[in-house]
Amino acid sequence: MSSNPANPVLADLPLFPLHTVLFPGGLLPLKIFEARYLDMARECLREQTPFGVCLLKSGHEVASPGDPSVPESVGCLAEISECDVDTFGLLLVQARGTARFKLTDHRVEPSNLLVGSAELLGEDRPLQGVEALAKFGACAEVLERIVDTIKEREPQNLPFVEPFLYDDPSWVSNRLSEILPIPMRARQKLMELMDAGARIDVVHHYMQHHQLL
Numbered sequence: 001m002s003s004n005p006a007n008p009v010l011a012d013l014p015l016f017p018l019h020t021v022l023f024p025g026g027l028l029p030l031k032i033f034e035a036r037y038l039d040m041a042r043e044c045l046r047e048q049t050p051f052g053v054c055l056l057k058s059g060h061e062v063a064s065p066g067d068p069s070v071p072e073s074v075g076c077l078a079e080i081s082e083c084d085v086d087t088f089g090l091l092l093v094q095a096r097g098t099a100r101f102k103l104t105d106h107r108v109e110p111s112n113l114l115v116g117s118a119e120l121l122g123e124d125r126p127l128q129g130v131e132a133l134a135k136f137g138a139c140a141e142v143l144e145r146i147v148d149t150i151k152e153r154e155p156q157n158l159p160f161v162e163p164f165l166y167d168d169p170s171w172v173s174n175r176l177s178e179i180l181p182i183p184m185r186a187r188q189k190l191m192e193l194m195d196a197g198a199r200i201d202v203v204h205h206y207m208q209h210h211q212l213l
Contacts (some may be wrong), residue, residue, distance in 0.1 A: 007119045007120050007121065007122065008119070008120045009104075009117065009118070009119050009120070010052075010101065010117065010118045010119075010120065011117050012115050012117075013050075013051070013052045013101070013115065013116050013117070013118050014040045014043070014044070014051045014052065014113060014114070014115055015051065015052045015053075015054055015071055015075070015103075015106060015113075015114040015115060015116050016030075016037065016040070016051055016052065016053050016054070016078070016114075017053075017054050017055070017056045017069040017070075017071040017114060018053060018054070018055065018056065019055070019056055019184065020053075020055065020184070021055050021076075021177075021178075021184060021187040021188050021191050022053040022075070022076040022078060022097040022191075023076060023097050023174040023175075023177060023178055023191050024076060024097045024098060024099060024100060024170070024174060025096070025097055025161070025165075025170075025171055025174055025175070026076070026096070026097040026160075026174065026175075026178055027094065027095075027096060027097075027159060027160060027161050028053065028078055028094070028095040028096065028097065029092075029093070029094055029095075030091075030092075030093040030094075030095060031086075031090045031091070031092060031093075032090065032091040032092075032093055033089075033090050033091070035111070036109075036111045036112050036113040037113075038091055039111065039113075040113060041080065041083070041091055041093055044079075044080055045080055045083060050077040050078055050079045050098060051077070051078055051095075052075045052076070052077055052078070052101060052103075052116065052118060053075050053076050053077075053078045053095075053097070054071030054072050054073075054074075054075035054103070055071070055072045055075070055184065055187075055188045056069060056070070056071065056072075057070045057071060057072050058070040068108060069114060071103065071106065071114065071116075072188055073102055073103045074100060074101070074102050074103075074121070074188075074191065074192045075100070075101055075103070075118075076097040076098070076099070076100050076101070076191065077097065077098045077099050077100075077101060077120075078095040078096065078097055078098070079095060079096055079098055080093055080094070080095050081094050081095065081096050082094035096161060099120055099121070100120070100121040100191070100192075101118035101119060101120050101121060102118060102119050102121055103116045103117070103118050104116075104117045104118065104119060105117050121194065122194065123170070124169070124170045124193075124194060124195060124196040124199070125194060125195045125196065125197070126169070126196060127169045127196050127197045127200065128197060129197070132197040132200060132201070135200050135201060135204040136169050136172065136173075136197075136200050138204060138213055139172055139173065139176060139200055139203055139204055139207070140166045140167070140172045142176070142207060142212060142213060143166065143172055143175055143176055144164075144166055146179065147160065147164060159178065159179060160175055169196040169197070169200055170196045170199075172200070173190075173196055173199035173200045173203055174191075174199070176203040176207075177190040177191065177199065177203060180203060180206060180207070182206065190202060190203070
């Protein structure tokens with residue numbers, strides 16, 4: 001994935017390394033209790049700025065000076081949409097993925113907060129070809145069935161944010177990448193793909209192999 005000098009660069013982006021992969025348009029509920037992330041969330045709310053979510057490459061979510069958190073280089077910006085405090089003093093945050101980025105470097109602040117410089121990545125390349133469109137249609141139908149089932153059984157626990165864009169290959173392939181039981185490293189690779197057709201191809205193959213189509 002080559003650098004594009006035309007892509008915007010973010011300096012001093014606060015990073016939240018997690019054992020999860022956030023996709024554009026994805027929903028991220030968080031329970032925040034560490035001081036560095038409480039401060040980060042307050043700053044993001046005050047300034048109306050995003051933070052970066054990266055899958056942990058190594059280390060732990062709760063890092064220490066001798067055991068740093070090492071993030072994957074490609075992550076996703078997250079904007080806080082809801083924020084509340086529960087009875088135990090935890091900060092309950094709902095964030096939503098917006099755009100992907102690639103870290104050019106990162107450092108650890110005295111507070112142990114990871115901060116990076118990042119280049120924003122572009123949108124997916126559009127779907128092309130009759131076969132790709134047919135696979136997309138099949139994937140969209142499966143996703144709609146999954147959402148309808150969750151709506152019936154657990155309407156309060158929908159894993160996706162409306163509106164549901166069943167006619168958007170990027171949205172459909174991102175949501176399937178989130179919800180299918182695939183390994184986290186494979187999920188990271190799917191998020192990094194800059195081609196909607198390639199991501200559709202992978203999730204379609206997975207569902208076909210597991211008889212979900």
